[in-house]
Amino acid sequence: MRDVAAAAGVSHQTVSRVVNDERSVTEPVRERVRAAITALGYRPSAGGRAMARGRTEVVALVVPHAAGFTFGNDHLMRLIGGAEQEVAARGYGLLLSTREPGGDAMSAFTRFDRRSLVDGFLVEGGAGLTGLSDLLAQGYPAVVIGYADDDLPMVHPDDEGGAYAVVQHLLALGHRRIGIVNGPAENHLAMAARRTGVTRAFADAHLHPDPTLTDRGDFTAESGQAAAVRLFDRADPPTAVFAFNDGMALGVLQWLRESGTPGISVAGFDDTSAAPVAGLTSVALQSQDLGRRAAQLLVDQLNGKPPSERRTIVPSRLMVRSSTTPPTQPKSGSRRRGSHNVKG
Amino acid sequence: MRDVAAAAGVSHQTVSRVVNDERSVTEPVRERVRAAITALGYRPSAGGRAMARGRTEVVALVVPHAAGFTFGNDHLMRLIGGAEQEVAARGYGLLLSTREPGGDAMSAFTRFDRRSLVDGFLVEGGAGLTGLSDLLAQGYPAVVIGYADDDLPMVHPDDEGGAYAVVQHLLALGHRRIGIVNGPAENHLAMAARRTGVTRAFADAHLHPDPTLTDRGDFTAESGQAAAVRLFDRADPPTAVFAFNDGMALGVLQWLRESGTPGISVAGFDDTSAAPVAGLTSVALQSQDLGRRAAQLLVDQLNGKPPSERRTIVPSRLMVRSSTTPPTQPKSGSRRRGSHNVKG
DNA sequence: GACAAGCACGTGAACGTTCACATCGACGGT
DNA sequence: ACCGTCGATGTGAACGTTCACGTGCTTGTC
Numbered sequence: 118m119r120d121v122a123a124a125a126g127v128s129h130q131t132v133s134r135v136v137n138d139e140r141s142v143t144e145p146v147r148e149r150v151r152a153a154i155t156a157l158g159y160r161p162s163a164g165g166r167a168m169a170r171g172r173t174e175v176v177a178l179v180v181p182h183a184a185g186f187t188f189g190n191d192h193l194m195r196l197i198g199g200a201e202q203e204v205a206a207r208g209y210g211l212l213l214s215t216r217e218p219g220g221d222a223m224s225a226f227t228r229f230d231r232r233s234l235v236d237g238f239l240v241e242g243g244a245g246l247t248g249l250s251d252l253l254a255q256g257y258p259a260v261v262i263g264y265a266d267d268d269l270p271m272v273h274p275d276d277e278g279g280a281y282a283v284v285q286h287l288l289a290l291g292h293r294r295i296g297i298v299n300g301p302a303e304n305h306l307a308m309a310a311r312r313t314g315v316t317r318a319f320a321d322a323h324l325h326p327d328p329t330l331t332d333r334g335d336f337t338a339e340s341g342q343a344a345a346v347r348l349f350d351r352a353d354p355p356t357a358v359f360a361f362n363d364g365m366a367l368g369v370l371q372w373l374r375e376s377g378t379p380g381i382s383v384a385g386f387d388d389t390s391a392a393p394v395a396g397l398t399s400v401a402l403q404s405q406d407l408g409r410r411a412a413q414l415l416v417d418q419l420n421g422k423p424p425s426e427r428r429t430i431v432p433s434r435l436m437v438r439s440s441t442t443p444p445t446q447p448k449s450g451s452r453r454r455g456s457h458n459v460k461g
Numbered sequence: 462m463r464d465v466a467a468a469a470g471v472s473h474q475t476v477s478r479v480v481n482d483e484r485s486v487t488e489p490v491r492e493r494v495r496a497a498i499t500a501l502g503y504r505p506s507a508g509g510r511a512m513a514r515g516r517t518e519v520v521a522l523v524v525p526h527a528a529g530f531t532f533g534n535d536h537l538m539r540l541i542g543g544a545e546q547e548v549a550a551r552g553y554g555l556l557l558s559t560r561e562p563g564g565d566a567m568s569a570f571t572r573f574d575r576r577s578l579v580d581g582f583l584v585e586g587g588a589g590l591t592g593l594s595d596l597l598a599q600g601y602p603a604v605v606i607g608y609a610d611d612d613l614p615m616v617h618p619d620d621e622g623g624a625y626a627v628v629q630h631l632l633a634l635g636h637r638r639i640g641i642v643n644g645p646a647e648n649h650l651a652m653a654a655r656r657t658g659v660t661r662a663f664a665d666a667h668l669h670p671d672p673t674l675t676d677r678g679d680f681t682a683e684s685g686q687a688a689a690v691r692l693f694d695r696a697d698p699p700t701a702v703f704a705f706n707d708g709m710a711l712g713v714l715q716w717l718r719e720s721g722t723p724g725i726s727v728a729g730f731d732d733t734s735a736a737p738v739a740g741l742t743s744v745a746l747q748s749q750d751l752g753r754r755a756a757q758l759l760v761d762q763l764n765g766k767p768p769s770e771r772r773t774i775v776p777s778r779l780m781v782r783s784s785t786t787p788p789t790q791p792k793s794g795s796r797r798r799g800s801h802n803v804k805g
Numbered sequence: 806g807a808c809a810a811g812c813a814c815g816t817g818a819a820c821g822t823t824c825a826c827a828t829c830g831a832c833g834g835t
Numbered sequence: 836a837c838c839g840t841c842g843a844t845g846t847g848a849a850c851g852t853t854c855a856c857g858t859g860c861t862t863g864t865c
Contacts, residue, residue: 118851128815133853141813163578164511165851168820173508175556175578182542190538190734197541198526201559210578212519213557215545234507234519234554367738390534394711394735462821472845477823485843509821512850 118159125153136161175210176415177235179226181242182215191390192404193241196262199408200239207416209236230257237415239408260415262407264306270418272411272429276307279400279433280314280359283384286398286435287357288322290443292382296348296355297331298341298365311361311386330355334365341368349378356444357382363389363399370395370440380445388436396439406431462503469497480505519554520759521579523570525586526559535734536748537585540606543752544583551760553580574601581759583752604759606751608650614762616755616773620651623744623777624658624703627728630742630779631701632666634787636726640692640699641675642685642709655705655730674699678709685712693722700788701726707733707743714739714784724789732780740783750775 122129127146134142135150142150153159167173178200180193201211212235214228229235237258240249249259249267261271287295297315300308319326332347334340341360345368348355358381360366366385373381385392388401410431414424466473471490478486479494486494497503511517522544524537545555556579558572573579581602584593593603593611605615631639641659644652663670676691678684685704689712692699702725704710710729717725729736732745754775758768 129851130816130853131814133851134814137853143813146813160574160577162512162851163576164508164517164822165820166576166853167508168506168512168822169851169853171820171853178557182546191534194534194538197557198559201557202526205558205572210573211557213522213541213545213555214549215542228549229554230504232507232510233504390734391738394738473821474823474846475844477821478844481823487843490844506821508852509850510823512852513821513823515823515850 118161121150121153121157121159124157125150172236172419173234174208175212175235176204176237176239176412176419177212177214177226177229178239179214179216179241182217192387192402195404196241196408199405199410200412201408203409203412204416207412209416211412226257230255236419239411239415258415258418260411260418262411264310266306270414270424270427270429272407272414272431273307274402274404274407275430275433276310277314277317278430279386279402279435280311280361281318282314282433282435283359283386283398283400284315284318285322286437287359287382287384287441288318288324290357290382290441292355292357292444293324294327294330294353294355294357296344296358297326298344298348298358298360298369299331299333300361300365301333301335308361315359327353334360334368336362336364338364338368338371341365342372343368345369345372349376355381357384357441359384360386362386363392363397366397366399366440367391367395370397380442382441382444384441388434392436393438398438398441399436401434401436403431403433462505465494465497465501465503468501469494516580516763517578518552519556519579520548520581520583520756520763521556521558521570521573522583523558523560523585526561536731536746539748540585540752543749543754544756545752547753547756548760551756553760555756570601574599580763583755583759602759602762604755604762606755608654610650614758614768614771614773616751616758616775617651618746618748618751619774619777620654621658621661622774623730623746623779624655624705625662626658626777626779627703627730627742627744628659628662629666630781631703631726631728631785632662632668634701634726634785636699636701636788637668638671638674638697638699638701640688640702641670642688642692642702642704642713643675643677644705644709645677645679652705659703671697678704678712680706680708682708682712682715685709686716687712689713689716693720699725701728701785703728704730706730707736707741710741710743710784711735711739714741724786726785726788728785732778736780737782742782742785743780745778745780747775747777 118129118132122132125132125146127150131142131146132150132154135147135154163173178197180197197213204211212229226238237260239260239262241262249261249265249269259269261267261269263271263273265271284295299312302308315326330348332344334344341364344360344365345358348358358366358369360369360383363385366383370383373379373383383397385397385399388399391397392399410429414429418424462473462476466476469476469490471494475486475490476494476498479491479498507517522541524541541557548555556573570582581604583604583606585606593605593609593613603613605611605613607615607617609615628639643656646652659670674692676688678688685708688704688709689702692702702710702713704713704727707729710727714727717723717727727741729741729743732743735741736743754773758773762768
């Protein structure tokens with residue numbers, strides 16, 4: 118910088134002004150400095166700036182290391198993309214960090230935190246993360262993507278609305294007996310929201326769901342199959358199944374195909390890349406918007422603007438595909454027992 | 462840092478030594494400094510370090526913005542994960558940057574480069590990227606993940622070996638007439654490698670493939686369907702189809718199902734998450750290793766170790782699934798014309 | 806025509822770390 | 836007992852930027 122200043126016949130401060138695009142520099146001077154910069158191949162040092170300004174203009178994004186089938190990599194990838202775009206548009210950098218699934222949030226933080234490499238944190242998958250409150254205690258700006266039980270600003274998808282839309286869709290098709298395959302307890306907050314959506318959809322239609330039609334899996338296709346076995350081995354099986362993620366929904370689909378049980382509608386959640394392939398009706402989480410919104414909130418916070426609201430809900434979108442159709446008989450009867458003999 | 466030094470009754474340099482885990486500090490002193498650090502809540506500043514050391518210990522990873530169907534998000538996500546893990550293990554940070562697909566590489570670079578935020582670059586998807594040589598000219602350490610035509614070190618999957626394994630597998634099952642659905646010309650280097658693998662597999666089996674059984678698509682499922690139409694509308698259709706990516710392979714599968722043409726084996730490439738769902742035999746690219754290896758090479762380069770080789774090939778793995786089976790008749794005849802009448 | 810105000814630009818210090826070197830003591834060899 | 840060596844610690848400067856001022860010049864106003 119010193120050299121550039123000398124070459125352009127100005128002071129280092131003027132060079133700084135030109136680099137930072139401040140307006141109080143006259144045009145000829147600016148031109149001369151620019152010329153000197155390119156001539157000398159000068160590039161400002163982020164380190165120097167960080168030290169002088171007291172912030173690095175970089176934020177960290179913490180994501181689970183190997184995303185299981187829960188959401189899938191599509192969700193995560195789009196989320197990362199959205200966050201990166203937003204952050205980049207505001208002149209920040211995005212430092213990525215992975216954490217062991219279910220591991221300590223702090224372990225990932227301290228890596229950067231202790232070197233004060235970043236100005237703030239974006240944390241995906243709030244639930245089940247320990248150490249979040251420690252972070253908060255240190256006064257670090259942070260936004261959680263997902264459901265946080267701590268006192269941090271959070272951004273999460275509209276699980277409730279998505280589940281509501283699925284049930285509403287199934288009811289509109291004429292289904293009345295709808296099997297539910299709930300997720301494991303660990304993701305309790307997201308699952309509770311979906312559960313609420315289901316309940317509300319039934320209530321709004323003035324219907325009373327059969328509580329015995331609710332089962333539970335662990336997000337894997339195998340657990341979906343197991344749930345299907347239980348749901349359809351009864352006198353009054355459902356005409357449709359709504360699984361709380363695509364993995365379990367695919368398991369249900371597979372069981373239906375293999376056991377030769379046609380005419381059953383199936384819907385999933387998350388709209389993973391397998392969903393369009395399998396023709397599975399599912400709920401798209403708008404992951405990109407999720408990342409974008411969270412990034413926006415964090416950067417605003419860093420710039421002193423207080424977050425407008427502690428909880429931001431990003432709308433979900435129902436993707437209707439071939440796996441949901443009207444039921445083959447008007448009202449579910451009990452004659453479907455024993456499977457192989459149905460077909461409309 | 463000054464405060465910590467004062468509190469511990471040592472010099473700032475000793476504090477620096479403790480922070481950097483240098484061994485030439487006696488145990489009691491180290492203990493005292495550590496105590497002072499925690500007592501004062503001291504955290505070293507990455508900015509200061511970057512300035513003093515002349516490097517930031519952060520590398521950038523440049524990935525295409527919205528991954529199309531070419532590789533899919535799984536590939537990218539695992540790649541990112543691998544790179545991050547490796548980089549983190551060596552004390553570096555990973556700064557993520559997205560670029561418009563097919564866009565100028567430099568546009569992404571300059572963002573960081575001009576602020577000298579990073580010590581080096583990891584660039585995914587070398588082919589078709591302009592501006593790579595400019596980067597090289599600036600003497601920036603960089604490793605390309607994919608096929609680079611520039612003079613940069615590169616890491617790419619074993620496309621040739623993967624394609625070889627697929628054809629070998631199909632030949633071993635008894636197939637002799639194997640349809641090939643090549644990819645678009647843009648990714649010419651990866652596609653050429655796969656093509657070479659196919660040729661070599663035939664040659665090693667002392668067989669001569671029918672050159673008219675080679676078609677071409679643009680990676681979409683639609684183009685796969687179109688290719689299937691052409692491949693099977695002939696007197697001597699293939700008994701197996703090897704598409705150069707999963708998207709096209711799924712298109713072929715779909716056409717076979719819809720047109721009622723059973724008994725045809727189909728293999729894809731990339732092993733996207735849709736492949737296991739569809740039971741598609743495919744080639745897994747070991748994306749995580751790809752990212753890991755590239756990161757390793759870059760960091761080594763930053764630490765002065767010259768790269769052992771300019772081109773690193775990461776092995777691929779054939780994933781055999783239900784979509785590939787022995788042909789329904791020993792040798793392909795001409796009697797399959799008109800489809801619907803085959804079945805073994 | 807004097808004075809305040811505003812603009813363009815310069816000056817020195819400060820940010821927090823590491824580097825190169827200096828210092829001091831202890832230890833072993835002859 | 837002397838000297839060279841090595842290990843532990845201290846000292847000052849340097850890295851490259853921004854911040855808070857200070858200076859000089861131009862412009863406008865009564």
